[in-house]
Amino acid sequence: MEETLDQNAVVSFPPTPSTERRIAVAHKSLANAAGGRAAVASVILPSRGRSVGVITLERHRDEAFDDAAIELCETVANLVGPMVDLQHDKGRMISGRAVDLIHDGVQRLFGPRHPALKLAIGAVVTLAAILAVATGVHTVSAKSVTEGVVQRAVVAPFDGFVNSAPIRAGDTVHEGDVLASLNDKDLVLDRLKARSDRDRLIQKHRDALAKHDRPEMVALSAQIHQSEAQLALAEAKLARTRLTAPFDGIVVSGDLSQSLGSPVGARQGAVRDRAAGPLSSDSAGR
Structure with missing residues (x-):
């Protein structure tokens, strides 16, 4: 056989x-x-x-x-x-x-017949290779808003008038940069008046001390403390007329450049900061 x-x-x-x-x-x-x-x-x-x-x-x-x-x-x-x-x-x-x-499939794939099958398999293999190594960019259009995890608001500490506002929404600021300032002319006058009243009362207290007028000395001492408190308040307000950025960040809202000279009250003219630095990973803003 x-x-x-x-x-x-x-x-x-x-x-x-x-x-x-x-x-x-x-x-x-x-x-x-x-x-x-x-x-x-x-x-x-x-x-x-x-x-x-x-x-x-x-x-x-x-x-x-x-x-x-x-x-x-x-x-x-x-x-x-x-x-x-x-x-x-x-x-x-x-x-x-x-x-x-498997043997029949190999024969069909590499044999002389079935050209349509060979073309289909070749196209699938080529497509798989392209999908495995090809890279590209796919863009999707949509409205979006980027906000910080924590936001800070810088507000007017007291009633006053806007003197300057060099920073606008979208600007990048650093810690200590001036965001806005209030008119301090009245506060300067209040400080001079309080300082003058304090000096005058101190002089009267010295005269009463020289005359050994104890009741007058007690009354003048109380007035001197009151005058010093008013002077400290005026100086504190003057120090707060400059609104500064508490940390590096980006201004996200607030624009007082069109309101120069306009009156603002406490909690008005707010300037928001988006938290950054040790507070969060986002940038700070006004």
Whole structure:
């Protein structure tokens, strides 16, 4: 049977006119093993364009195989081969079927046929490679607002008039930068008046001390303390006429540049700061 498979053709002994050029060494050995009284012929069982088995037939030498008998055997083999192949496939395990499927797929992919399948697989592989390494920018348009986690508001500490406002919304500021200032003319006059009253009372207190006028000294001491408190209040207000940024940041709201000279009261003219530095990771603002 292997001799027949190797030649992929019918082999017989004694040979017939159609098989006389084929090697029949094994067939001759099999016939001689029977005392030289047997005739042997082997035909291939074909299925789906391949050999799935071989049938070896033996006869008495007086009824040796001729071409007509061999042709009949080939006809029967052509009918039996597909049935044998089908039964063989049914008896195989899943792993064997998987191997056949992979083999068939490779044959279709690299064989001379099925150009549409090759183009489709090539397109899928190319697309996968592009998606794996390609980069790009996708822009989505939408309205958005950026705000700090914490916001600070710088407000007018007392009633007054806007003197300057050099900073506007969107400007970047640093700690200590002047955001706005209030008119301090009245406060300067109040400080001078309080300082003058204090000096006058101190002089009266000295005169009463020289005269040993204790009641007058007590009354003047109370007036001096009151005058010093008014002076300290005026100086504190003067120090607060300059509204400064408490930390580095970005002004997010507030624009007093159009309100120069306008009156503002406490809690008016607010300037917001967006927290930054140790307070949060956002930038500060006015």
